[in-house]
Amino acid sequence: MIRHYLEAVILYSIKMFKGERSVHGIYHMLKGKKSSQTIQDAHFFRLSPLFGTVPSLSREELMKTAAGLENNGLIDPGTREDHFIISRQGEELLTEYLDKQPLPAALNGLKFHSEAFAFWGRLSLVIQSLSHIIRSQKSFYPIQRNLGIQSFVKQFLSGAGKNRVLLSEHLYSELVSLLETREALEQKIFVLKLSGSHRIGYTYNQIAAELADDEWHIKFVFLGTIHFMMEQISMGKGDYPLLASLLKNKGNSNNGSLTQSSKATLELLAKGYSLQDIAGIRKLKSNTIEDHIVEIALADKEFPIHDYVSEKEKMLILRAAGESKTKQLKSIKMLVKNESISFFKIRLVLAKAGDNL
Structure with a gap:
């Protein structure tokens, strides 16, 4: 059996590599290593969506997962050390698993992995700040501790006019316009992640407990939602001016994924x-x-x-x-x-x- 969503992602990566790359190639790809070899592998083996989606992954965790997959008969050794191919049983279980919990269609790690953290950090802190300001609560503990993000949000708010209620309404309207097309699970996770004057955003673990879901699945669904938002905003149609101003690199350059x-x-x-x-x-x-x-x-x-x-x-x-x-x-x-x-x-x-x- 497949124990959790990350294990499914690793098994899927082994399947796509077809024994032509080692598990260390999977490690670099999921970590988002900015090297020509890793970027080329992501393209050649159609793994661009997963590039940089698990920056916290350790080599020990990956090797332990691979060992577990091999012990359970889901993968077989390849022709070289640390190379594996998916077994017939692994193919069947993976297909069944991803039919129920597919990879998010909007996931695009190769394009957005280096910008997604900054975008979400700015957006979540702007929402938290506005929630407190319009309730005359000037002192609060910022949900984002990154000083660069805090500095950006201060500049954003200082240049956005004095009517914070109107700013909040416009931002809310842009978010609703983006999210109303998404699945209910994506909407629920996004809302639970938000912090305001009345609540602190949930952790992935808390959301998983709330929804009786796998924590890794929650992480990937949320990341897919953020990538979807960034893709729509970066199209440059002018439909989301406030959200566009929160993107680290505005526009849709072909060079964004280059080293x-x-x-x-x-x-x-x-x-x-x-x-x-x-x-x-x-x-x-x-x-x-x-x-x-x-x-x-x-x-x-x-x-x-x-x-x-x-x-x-x-x-x-x-x-x-x-x-x-x-x-x-x-x-x-x-x-x-x-x-x-x-x-x-x-x-x-x-x-x-x-x-x-």
């Missing part, structure tokens, strides 16, 4: 520098710059790759990838049988193909 090093490479690419030029300018190895280019292609589906891969090479790679039915580069390269096609070219074509493979 800082890849952003620097992208800036030089935009100026017309070649791969070799950039490696020289940045004093980095060419294969490091290649990693950046693959990462950029994953983040921006409009990024042109014809400067690096010919159309003929692209078709050979796609054909080999289809025949191999794997994301293992060595397997694809063996099938290609073309010395001019490097691992870099294969990775780049896979990045552009995305879920179409």
Whole structure:
């Protein structure tokens, strides 16, 4: 049996990796490690929604979970150490489990994991502050202890006009407009997490007890709700001006999920520098710059790759990838049988193909 939602998430990740990455790859992916390899894995194995969704995960907890899954027959050892594949029993139990409690459709960890904490922190503290202010309660214990969040909220409130009642009404209207389309469970969890002059927001554990649910499921549903809100707000239609002002990075940039090093490479690419030029300018190895280019292609589906891969090479790679039915580069390269096609070219074509493979 699957004991809790996090175990289901880990089992799902093992299933998607198909034994081609170790459990340490799952660890980095769920923690949200900003490395080219981890970001590429999230894309290649269709795990972008889960990227960075469990920042508190420890290696010990992950290895213990994997050991439990193996002991219960839900996963089998792969061809290399710490590599696993899901068993037939694991497939059946996972399907049954996720049919009842699916991954939140709006979950988008790769896009929002680094901004979600700041957005929720600002929103929850603004709501708590307004709740006290309109009741003339000037002194209260802030639910968010992060000094950056507190400073932001003070500036937000000082620049939002003196009519706090009107501000509260407008904010309430924007939240209702967003949340009225969501499932009752999402609405309930969101409301229970809020703090005001009359109550302190519930912890995940308290919500789980209140709703007789799994604490990890509560966490993922709530995170999916926050990601949904951020996606709707960042579309820039102007429907949620107050909430938009709480986003750390306004707008919907394709570069948001890039590492800082890849952003620097992208800036030089935009100026017309070649791969070799950039490696020289940045004093980095060419294969490091290649990693950046693959990462950029994953983040921006409009990024042109014809400067690096010919159309003929692209078709050979796609054909080999289809025949191999794997994301293992060595397997694809063996099938290609073309010395001019490097691992870099294969990775780049896979990045552009995305879920179409």
